[in-house]
Amino acid sequence: xxxxxxxxxxxxxxxxxxxxxxxxxxxxxxxxxxxxxxxxxxxxxxxxxxxxxxxxxxxxxxxxxxxxxxxxxxxxxxxxxxxxxxxxxxxxxxxxxxxxxxxxxxxxxxxxxxxxxxxxxxxxxxxxxxxxxxxxxxxxxxxxxxxxxxxxxxxxxxxxxxxxxxxxxxxxxxxxxxxxxxxxxxxxxxxxxxxxxxxxxxxxxxxxxxxxxxxxxxxxxxxxxxxxxxxxxxxxxxxxxxxxxxxxxxxxxxxxxxxxxxxxxxxxxxxxxxxxxxxxxxxxxxxxxxxxxxxxxxxxxxxxxxxxxxxxxxxxxxxxxxxxxxxxxxxxxxxxxxxxxxxxxxxxxxxxxxxxxxxxxxxxxxxxxxxxxxxxxxxxxxxxxxxxxxxxxxxxxxxxxxxxxxxxxxxxxxxxxxxxxxxxxxxxxxxxxxxxxxxxxxxxx
Numbered sequence: 364x365x366x367x368x369x370x371x372x373x374x375x376x377x378x379x380x381x382x383x384x385x386x387x388x389x390x391x392x393x394x395x396x397x398x399x400x401x402x403x404x405x406x407x408x409x410x411x412x413x414x415x416x417x418x419x420x421x422x423x424x425x426x427x428x429x430x431x432x433x434x435x436x437x438x439x440x441x442x443x444x445x446x447x448x449x450x451x452x453x454x455x456x457x458x459x460x461x462x463x464x465x466x467x468x469x470x471x472x473x474x475x476x477x478x479x480x481x482x483x484x485x486x487x488x489x490x491x492x493x494x495x496x497x498x499x500x501x502x503x504x505x506x507x508x509x510x511x512x513x514x515x516x517x518x519x520x521x522x523x524x525x526x527x528x529x530x531x532x533x534x535x536x537x538x539x540x541x542x543x544x545x546x547x548x549x550x551x552x553x554x555x556x557x558x559x560x561x562x563x564x565x566x567x568x569x570x571x572x573x574x575x576x577x578x579x580x581x582x583x584x585x586x587x588x589x590x591x592x593x594x595x596x597x598x599x600x601x602x603x604x605x606x607x608x609x610x611x612x613x614x615x616x617x618x619x620x621x622x623x624x625x626x627x628x629x630x631x632x633x634x635x636x637x638x639x640x641x642x643x644x645x646x647x648x649x650x651x652x653x654x655x656x657x658x659x660x661x662x663x664x665x666x667x668x669x670x671x672x673x674x675x676x677x678x679x680x681x682x683x684x685x686x687x688x689x690x691x692x693x694x695x696x697x698x699x700x701x702x703x704x705x706x707x708x709x710x711x712x713x714x715x716x717x718x719x720x721x722x723x724x725x726x727x728x729x730x731x732x733x734x735x736x737x738x739x740x741x742x743x744x745x746x747x748x749x750x751x752x753x754x755x756x757x758x759x760x761x762x763x764x765x766x767x768x769x770x771x772x773x774x775x776x777x778x779x780x781x782x783x784x785x786x787x788x789x790x791x792x793x794x795x796x797x798x799x800x801x802x803x804x805x806x807x808x
Contacts (some may be wrong), residue, residue: 640654
């Protein structure tokens with residue numbers, strides 16, 4: 364089986380089932396299926412894969428039961444060709460007029476298969492963290508494009524925009540990805556952080572109520588296509604709270620208004636957030652022009668230690684609100700808590716803000732790449748960079764296993780010993796104490 368060719372012995376790379384009751388229920392449901400006796404599921408490798416899924420994750424169990432044919436193909440063909448197939452199919456959507464419901468169902472089906480593919484590739488130790496997060500990020504970007512193309516064609520069909528503005532690249536409307544989507548390092552179960560903008564000089568709107576209301580409606584429908592829960596699930600939860608002044612601004616802003624905001628009242632935490640900003644849908648030329656104009660706000664040539672102190676104060680506020688001043692394994696938040704993922708990201712972004720105004724090679728979005736660039740430029744020592752990268756990868760792996768259980772956007776460790784034992788099993792540890800010891804070492808390093 365191609366997918367598992369990197370394993371030393373057939374099936375031995377899979378985690379053990381952490382919950383015997385879930386395993387029994389999953390196997391019973393599987394045996395009721397018409398293909399329960401297929402050669403791959405009867406093999407040692409197939410049995411161990413099903414045990415790893417059914418004994419650890421109700422979410423993956425439900426997908427595996429529903430996507431049996433796809434799972435069999437995944438085992439035979441490996442993840443790369445099926446990932447390419449998923450991306451190609453998503454990229455083909457929205458290019459012709461069609462029903463909104465059909466588009467939403469198609470995107471949800473593709474996301475479901477991607478979730479199974481990414482999980483199995485990780486459980487088999489076949490994909491690295493970077494390969495997994497890149498696949499998730501690529502699909503999110505492609506899904507955004509499909510949804511936007513559909514909406515633009517729909518708007519042109521009802522006369523709200525001229526036909527020549529129904530193309531993404533000519534629309535004057537664009538979406539920036541921030542956070543882990545912007546960095547191409549999306550979580551297994553994650554919101555996608557977006558800023559939605561339009562450039563009046565590059566577009567034309569024929570709707571009676573004008574440009575701003577039209578683009579606000581377009582943004583609202585774009586979000587609904589992605590995050591509305593239907594019988595087929597959802598595609599991605601969306602978060603627009605990183606846009607300028609989210610409490611008082613509409614979902615879509617003109618570039619003029621956004622640039623004025625950043626110039627007049629932009630905050631230092633926004634500079635840090637915008638390090639990862641990149642175009643993910645819509646008019647890419649307009650997006651790149653906006654980011655070029657925003658560059659002086661993000662990248663200042665002179666050191667500003669007051670600004671860095673301001674960013675650190677935000678980190679202290681997070682710790683205070685999340686109980687992060689101490690490290691306790693049970694119930695610890697591995698993202699926002701002490702020693703967690705956010706601390707590594709803040710360290711990286713702070714150093715990028717200090718030095719990136721003069722060193723253009725530091726203006727990169729992915730956390731691991733940024734740490735390596737900082738070491739190459741001698742802004743931090745190589746040992747520090749490699750230690751932080753190891754911590755980051757370990758914590759992200761734990762984060763993904765937590766999220767695979769129920770497709771929940773969680774970063775909090777189980778609050779009791781039984782829950783920690785189940786998580787340790789899902790991560791491939793023989794017992795919980797070994798996992799807790801390694802986790803604590805990474806949090807304290």
